[in-house]
Amino acid sequence: MTMKRIVLISCVSRKGKNKAKAKDLYKGSLFAHSLEYGQSLKPDQIFILSAFHHLLELDKEIEPYNVTLSSITLDKKRKNPNLKVLTKDEASLWGKTVLKQLSEKTDLEKDEFIILAGQNYVFPIASGLINIKEPLKGISQFKRPGKLKELITEINGK
Numbered sequence: 001m002t003m004k005r006i007v008l009i010s011c012v013s014r015k016g017k018n019k020a021k022a023k024d025l026y027k028g029s030l031f032a033h034s035l036e037y038g039q040s041l042k043p044d045q046i047f048i049l050s051a052f053h054h055l056l057e058l059d060k061e062i063e064p065y066n067v068t069l070s071s072i073t074l075d076k077k078r079k080n081p082n083l084k085v086l087t088k089d090e091a092s093l094w095g096k097t098v099l100k101q102l103s104e105k106t107d108l109e110k111d112e113f114i115i116l117a118g119q120n121y122v123f124p125i126a127s128g129l130i131n132i133k134e135p136l137k138g139i140s141q142f143k144r145p146g147k148l149k150e151l152i153t154e155i156n157g158k
Helices: 029-040 074-079 088-105 119-126 141-156
Strands: 005-010 045-050 054-057 112-116 131-133
Touching: 005 029, 029 045, 029 112, 029 141, 045 088, 054 088, 088 119
Parallel strands: 005 045, 005 112, 112 131
Antiparallel strands: 045 054
């Protein structure tokens, strides 16, 4: 069996207001650039890591939701009182579910996983994957769109 290249993109807090395909629901430059970069790698598959839906295919229709694995500031919590932040135990369970879903669609030991997500999304699944690349590791959330633009430019040679 040949190794496949799988891209995993994190969901983002900014979403459209109505049911849409997952790739169209998420808004903002971080998600847009992550998707563009992921596509530029010509992977075998791209999935979205969703705090609510676990592993999402790009064309799966979903409703907007308000759940995150990311730690948030008190200020952000005040502005968004309905936001559900997963606990450590919930995040661990989330990771097990994502790995189970991935195991049904990919080879967890042989495939290459390029993860475009923060550590709160990587940590619960990392122990179950052998071949991981994290091009955004160590880069703050705010600098990620710019880094992704650089990576896209490198690939496209422009």
